[in-house]
Amino acid sequence: MKTKLATLILVSVFATQFATSQINEPVVEDFKPSSLNQPGKQYPQVNSERRVRARVVAPQAQSVTLDFLGGAKYPMTKGDDGAWVVVTRPQDEGFHYYQLVIDGAGVPDPGTFYFYGGNRWGSGLEVPAKDQDFYALKNVPHGQLRQTLYYSKNADAVLRCFVYTPPDYDKNLTMRYPVLYLQHGGGEDETGWGSQGKAGLIMDNLIAQGKARPFLIVMANSYVPGSSYAFGGRPASTNQPTAGAPASGTNAAPSRGAIGPGGRRFDFSAFQRVLIDDLIPFIDANFRTLADQPNRAMAGLSMGGMQTRTITLANLDKFSHIGIFSGGSIAPSDVPDMDAFKQKVRVVFVSYGSRELGGDRGGGRGGFGGDPKANTEALKAAGVNSYFYVSPETGHEWQSWRRSLHAFAQLLFQ
Amino acid sequence: MKTKLATLILVSVFATQFATSQINEPVVEDFKPSSLNQPGKQYPQVNSERRVRARVVAPQAQSVTLDFLGGAKYPMTKGDDGAWVVVTRPQDEGFHYYQLVIDGAGVPDPGTFYFYGGNRWGSGLEVPAKDQDFYALKNVPHGQLRQTLYYSKNADAVLRCFVYTPPDYDKNLTMRYPVLYLQHGGGEDETGWGSQGKAGLIMDNLIAQGKARPFLIVMANSYVPGSSYAFGGRPASTNQPTAGAPASGTNAAPSRGAIGPGGRRFDFSAFQRVLIDDLIPFIDANFRTLADQPNRAMAGLSMGGMQTRTITLANLDKFSHIGIFSGGSIAPSDVPDMDAFKQKVRVVFVSYGSRELGGDRGGGRGGFGGDPKANTEALKAAGVNSYFYVSPETGHEWQSWRRSLHAFAQLLFQ
Numbered sequence: 001m002k003t004k005l006a007t008l009i010l011v012s013v014f015a016t017q018f019a020t021s022q023i024n025e026p027v028v029e030d031f032k033p034s035s036l037n038q039p040g041k042q043y044p045q046v047n048s049e050r051r052v053r054a055r056v057v058a059p060q061a062q063s064v065t066l067d068f069l070g071g072a073k074y075p076m077t078k079g080d081d082g083a084w085v086v087v088t089r090p091q092d093e094g095f096h097y098y099q100l101v102i103d104g105a106g107v108p109d110p111g112t113f114y115f116y117g118g119n120r121w122g123s124g125l126e127v128p129a130k131d132q133d134f135y136a137l138k139n140v141p142h143g144q145l146r147q148t149l150y151y152s153k154n155a156d157a158v159l160r161c162f163v164y165t166p167p168d169y170d171k172n173l174t175m176r177y178p179v180l181y182l183q184h185g186g187g188e189d190e191t192g193w194g195s196q197g198k199a200g201l202i203m204d205n206l207i208a209q210g211k212a213r214p215f216l217i218v219m220a221n222s223y224v225p226g227s228s229y230a231f232g233g234r235p236a237s238t239n240q241p242t243a244g245a246p247a248s249g250t251n252a253a254p255s256r257g258a259i260g261p262g263g264r265r266f267d268f269s270a271f272q273r274v275l276i277d278d279l280i281p282f283i284d285a286n287f288r289t290l291a292d293q294p295n296r297a298m299a300g301l302s303m304g305g306m307q308t309r310t311i312t313l314a315n316l317d318k319f320s321h322i323g324i325f326s327g328g329s330i331a332p333s334d335v336p337d338m339d340a341f342k343q344k345v346r347v348v349f350v351s352y353g354s355r356e357l358g359g360d361r362g363g364g365r366g367g368f369g370g371d372p373k374a375n376t377e378a379l380k381a382a383g384v385n386s387y388f389y390v391s392p393e394t395g396h397e398w399q400s401w402r403r404s405l406h407a408f409a410q411l412l413f414q
Numbered sequence: 415m416k417t418k419l420a421t422l423i424l425v426s427v428f429a430t431q432f433a434t435s436q437i438n439e440p441v442v443e444d445f446k447p448s449s450l451n452q453p454g455k456q457y458p459q460v461n462s463e464r465r466v467r468a469r470v471v472a473p474q475a476q477s478v479t480l481d482f483l484g485g486a487k488y489p490m491t492k493g494d495d496g497a498w499v500v501v502t503r504p505q506d507e508g509f510h511y512y513q514l515v516i517d518g519a520g521v522p523d524p525g526t527f528y529f530y531g532g533n534r535w536g537s538g539l540e541v542p543a544k545d546q547d548f549y550a551l552k553n554v555p556h557g558q559l560r561q562t563l564y565y566s567k568n569a570d571a572v573l574r575c576f577v578y579t580p581p582d583y584d585k586n587l588t589m590r591y592p593v594l595y596l597q598h599g600g601g602e603d604e605t606g607w608g609s610q611g612k613a614g615l616i617m618d619n620l621i622a623q624g625k626a627r628p629f630l631i632v633m634a635n636s637y638v639p640g641s642s643y644a645f646g647g648r649p650a651s652t653n654q655p656t657a658g659a660p661a662s663g664t665n666a667a668p669s670r671g672a673i674g675p676g677g678r679r680f681d682f683s684a685f686q687r688v689l690i691d692d693l694i695p696f697i698d699a700n701f702r703t704l705a706d707q708p709n710r711a712m713a714g715l716s717m718g719g720m721q722t723r724t725i726t727l728a729n730l731d732k733f734s735h736i737g738i739f740s741g742g743s744i745a746p747s748d749v750p751d752m753d754a755f756k757q758k759v760r761v762v763f764v765s766y767g768s769r770e771l772g773g774d775r776g777g778g779r780g781g782f783g784g785d786p787k788a789n790t791e792a793l794k795a796a797g798v799n800s801y802f803y804v805s806p807e808t809g810h811e812w813q814s815w816r817r818s819l820h821a822f823a824q825l826l827f828q
Contacts, residue, residue, distance in 0.1 A: 038535055039637075058519035060476050082518065100521070104496065105472035107514070107521040114528050114535055121452055121528055137572055142563035144577075147608075149556035158551055163558075170700060173587045194561075223453075286584060 027051055027087050034112065034125040036095075041111040050090040050127045054100075054109065057083045061103050069097035069118045092355075093129035094399025095196045097122055115196050119187040124196060129399060133205075134406050135198035140208035141167035145194045148286075152278040154270070155225045161279065162194050163287065166207055166214035176288045178215040178295035178413040180321075181275065182405070183222055183304030190221040193405075196398050202406050212409045215297075218283055222307055226270035268307045276315060293344065297412055299323025301401040309334075316340065321347045321412050325404040326356060326396055329372035332382050342383050349408045350376045351389040353400035387411065441465055441501050448526065448539040450509075455525040464504040464541045468514075468523065471497045475517050483511035483532045506769075507543035508813025509610045511536055529610050533601040538610055543813060547619075548820050549612035554622035555581035559608045562700075566692040568684070569639045575693065576608050577701065580621055580628035590702045592629040592709035592827040594735075595689065596819070597636055597718030604635040607819075610812050616820050626823045629711075632697055636721055640684035682721045690729060707758065711826055713737025715815040723748075730758045735826055737763045739818040740770060740810055743786035746796050756797050763822045764790045765803040767814035801825065 031045035031053050043055040054066045054074075059082030066074040066086050076084035097117045099106050108114055109123040117124075146163045166177065182199065184192040193199040199217055206212035284291040298319045300308040305327015312319045313334065322345060324330070329350045335341045350372050357373075369375075376388040389407050391400035445459035445467050457469040468480045468488075473496030480488040480500050490498035511531045513520050522528055523537040531538075560577045580591065596613065598606040607613040613631055620626035698705040712733050714722040719741015726733045727748065736759060738744070743764045749755045764786050771787075783789075790802040803821050805814040 040533070056519055058517050060517035061519060062474050062476070062517070064519075099524075102516045102519055102521070103472050103474035103476070105470055105475065105478075105516055105524075107516070107524050108528075110513075110519075110521050110534065110536075114522075119454070120524065122524075137563075139565050139572055142572070145561040147559040147561075147614075149551075151553050158553055158556070170702075200561075288584075 035128075036113045036124050036126045037111050038113060043111045044109065044125050046091075046125065046127050050093065052088045052091060052125060052127070053085065054088075055083050055085045056100055056102070056109060056111075057081075058102055063101075063103060065101040067099050067101050067106065069099070069122070071096070071098075073101075091127050092394050092397060092399060093127050093132075094394060094397060094402070096125055096127065096397065098125065099123055116189045116191055117185075117187055117196075131403070135201045135205070135402055137201060138205060138208070140204055142204050143167050143169065143200055143207075145200050150279060150282040150286075152224070152274050154273040154278055157225055159221065159224065159274070159279075161190055161218055161220040163219075163283070164194070164200050164203060164217040165287070166216070167204065168214060169216075169288070173288075176290045178213070178290050178297070179283060179287075180215055180217045180297040180299060180409075180412060181280075182217050182219050183298075183300030183307055184219070185300070185302035185304050185327075189223070190219050193217070193219045197405070198402055199405060202402060203409060206406070206409055213413050215413055216283075216287060216289065218279070220275065220279055222268070222271040222304065224271050224274045227267075266303070266306060268310050271307060272311050272314070275311065276318065280318070293318055294320045294346070295413060297321030297323065297347075299325065299349070299405075299408060300327060301325040301404070302327050302396065316344045320345060321349075323347075323349045323351075323404070323408045325351045325401050325408075326353060328369035329375040330379060331370050331375040332378050335379075338382055346385060347408075347411050348376070348379055348384055348386045349389065349404075349411060350387070351391065351400070351404040351407070353391045353394040353396060355393070355395035356400075357390065449542075450527045450538050450540045451525050452527060457525045458523065458539050460505075460539065460541050464507065466502045466505060466539060466541070467499065468502075469497050469499045470514055470516070470523060470525070471495075472516055477515075477517060479515040481513050481515050481520065483513070483536070485510070485512075487515075505541050506808050506811060506813060507541050507546075508808060508811060508816065510539055510541065510811065512539065513537055530603045530605055531599075531601055531610075545817070549615045549619070549816055551615055552619060552622070554618055556618050557581050557583065557614055557621075559614050564693060564696040564700075566638065566688050568687040568692055571639055573635065573638065573688070573693075575604055575632055575634040577697070578608070578614050578617060578631040578633075579701070580630070581618065582628060583630075583702075587702075590704045592627070592711070593697060593701075593703050594629055594631045594711040594713060594823075594826060595694075596631050596633050597712075597714030597721055598633070599714070599716035599718050599741075603637070604633050607631070607633045611819070612816055613819060616816060617823060620820070620823055627827050629827055630697075630701060630703060632693070634689065634693055636682070636685040636718065638685050638688045641681075680717070680720060682724050685721060686725050686728070689725065690732065694732070707731055708734050708760070709827060711735030711737065711761075713739065713763070713819075713822060714741060715739040715818070716741050716810065730755065734759060735761045735763075737761075737765075737818070737822045739765045739815050739822075740767060742783035743789040744793060745784050745789040746792050749793075752796055760799060761822075761825050762790070762793055762798055762800045763803065763818075763825060764801070765805065765814070765818040765821070767805045767808040767810060769807070769809035770814075771804065 028047050028049050031047045033042050034044050034046055045053045056064060058064055064076040064084040066076060074086045074088050076086040078084050099122045100109050112123040112125060114121045115124040143164055143166045146165060148161050148163050149158050152159050182193050207214050283289060296319050298308045298312050305324040308322060309324055309328055309330060312322045330348055352372060373388050376386045380386040389404060391403045394400040442461050442463050445461045447456050448458050448460055459467045470478060472478055478490040478498040480490055488500045488502050490500040492498050513536045514523050526537040526539060528535045529538040557578055557580045560579060562575050562577050563572050566573050596607050621628050697703060710733050712722045712726050719738035722736060723738055723742055723744060726736045744762055766786060787802050790800045794800040803818060805817045808814045
């Protein structure tokens with residue numbers, strides 16, 4: 001089920017690139033190592049045309065392929081030195097998941113750092129973006145990204161989340177802060193926003209510029225035990241103590257759901273119980289939060305956006321700010337009581353990558369759940385403080401979501 | 415240089431296993447997935463004899479090898495299903511780094527989480543230990559592991575460390591805490607102690623049992639720009655915002671050094687400057703520390719132990735507790751002024767894995783820098799509060815260092 005969801009989400013964007021690709025055209029020879037390479041590793045590289053040059057030494061291999069997650073596959077060519085090499089077509093700006101396929105084995109590229117996406121820890125590379133300054137590492141005051149373990153009564157397990165605390169959190173010990181609950185997508189986990197999502201650096205830079213109010217961000221894993229859309233187990237991460245918990249089975253009848261791509265219905269009730277009954281009370285008890293509805297937001301990308309939509313609509317007494325990134329939208333007809341909604345909800349923010357919204361490379365994702373721009377404008381016309389944002393020249397990928405967080409954060413708790 | 419160090423450190427222990435290995439003996443069929451596997455991944459597995467069964471699907475491969483870092487290499491055998499499989503000899507209890515070699519390409523096993531060791535992000539597996547309860551995840555109050563970015567004047571770069579804060583740190587906002595600076599080994603980085611080292615869980619459990627005083631642990635990367643034993647760049651990690659910094663060249667003449675295996679001399683002066691001049695002041699300014707010598711400890715494993723020895727001996731006004739895990743020892747002749755040393759140093763703790771100390775599987779590592787047990791006893795006879803600990807049936811590996819931290823932590827700041 002989970003694999004199918006990830007596949008559904010990913011195939012639409014790159015449908016036109018799915019076929020095996022090869023290029024036979026001149027390339028600009030200004031390749032530099034990706035910023036996400038391991039120390040000392042020269043490959044993969046990216047040039048000013050946004051082409052990727054990958055290389056792996058595999059002298060006895062019969063075939064090696066560069067395989068972008070949900071995207072194009074590029075057969076690599078063996079040189080006299082036993083190294084396999086390929087140069088790709090130009091890629092979108094930002095972060096891309098990929099793997100190598102060596103004689104049929106799908107494995108991470110030994111040159112890169114690893115990231116959780118597509119239900120696996122795999123390679124990632126970074127194509128420099130024109131606007132990369134907003135998530136650049138600078139010598140400004142930095143917040144902390146805190147690995148935090150909490151006991152969930154609903155899961156009967158110790159689970160892990162990450163909490164971003166802003167730079168001044170440990171300086172002014174009487175200050176209390178609003179909280180954003182920020183969710184990953186299908187096949188991802190609680191590490192995504194702090195790593196490839198650059199959430200901490202985005203916030204540090206916004207706060208240093210005075211463009212966002214300091215707030216906490218809580219990043220939890222929605223694949224809680226009991227999720228009907230999850231594996232049997234709970235994902236954990238590589239470079240921290242893991243907090244694995246055994247599965248407690250799957251839910252039978254969805255009590256609450258969301259309609260996803262292809263009309264598929266997802267049941268987010270197990271995660272909702274953990275979030276509402278266990279995680280929020282834990283955070284309010286263990287961090288200096290402003291623990292009320294006006295100071296609590298929820299947002300997420302893709303499946304996390306679907307979860308945000310479902311959970312906030314069912315819990316308007318808990319959340320006042322709603323962010324849905326590449327995960328549907330809210331139409332006036334989705335709101336049972338518009339007067340109550342307008343009174344309680346301060347911001348509705350809906351975003352997509354431009355390539356998701358149709359056109360020659362789009363897959364029509366924007367249409368899922370109704371046209372998101374039309375829905376958001378109708379919500380605004382009904383008197384809700386609504387925003388629709390489009391990330392230029394990106395698809396269903398992290399650059400769209402980094403930009404979405406950057407835009408959304410500036411609207412929060414004002 | 416760095417690669418040579420890592421190799422030197424690792425080869426000695428497993429020298430007798432270095433040859434290509436194959437087993438043709440009956441095995442107990444009670445294999446279970448390693449606790450460090452990715453969610454849903456069934457391989458590698460470990461049985462009650464501590465044998466490892468690895469498996470990877472690579473239908474077109476000509477040869478696949480299971481390659482323990484610095485240890486045995488096991489050729490795998492292809493089955494009719496296109497999967498390559500091997501069962502190993504019994505391994506030591508605890509954590510082991512490894513990779514797969516597929517037709518000449520050294521790559522991570524797609525089944526596991528990834529860990530930084532041997533100058534690479536690679537696979538790890540866990541052999542259950544008889545004493546694993548001391549680092550088990552339990553429903554006790556948990557501390558946090560905080561990714562913290564700090565500006566280093568000496569490196570002219572924003573660097574990363576992890577800070578463990580004990581469970582009550584955010585509860586009692588007037589309390590101040592002692593600090594342990596805890597270093598990784600050669601070819602590793604600042605993620606090691608919090609991940610494969612289980613430092614947070616070890617401390618959470620000790621504190622819950624009342625066996626250790628709560629203190630902060632700061633885990634920094636000693637491969638700072640300018641290190642003569644480092645790569646050109648600074649390692650960073652996968653699942654966090656990276657804090658890469660360009661190299662600023664190498665040091666010419668070592669001003670302070672340590673004698674390592676083979677009589678090799680290492681220059682830790684660049685790291686010492688960052689630690690003493692930049693990191694300690696940052697920590698004392700940004701965390702609620704007891705910022706004086708009696709409340710500051712340093713410890714490390716392997717190369718980190720050598721650094722601890724060099725840096726504490728040169729800075730007795732800064733550190734009162736010294737821990738050297740598999741990284742040499744301190745003889746009375748190393749101490750220029752024994753009266754001053756006795757007055758300032760509260761604890762000297764030296765440890766090794768039993769297999770490092772000679773015998774049929776040992777490589778004589780214990781002898782490097784003089785016999786560590788004899789040195790520690792001589793220091794004790796001279797009036798220093800000294801401890802020598804041996805981890806049973808382990809070598810130069812993380813299970814020795816988990817146990818060393820567990821023992822050392824109970825002696826700190828008493």
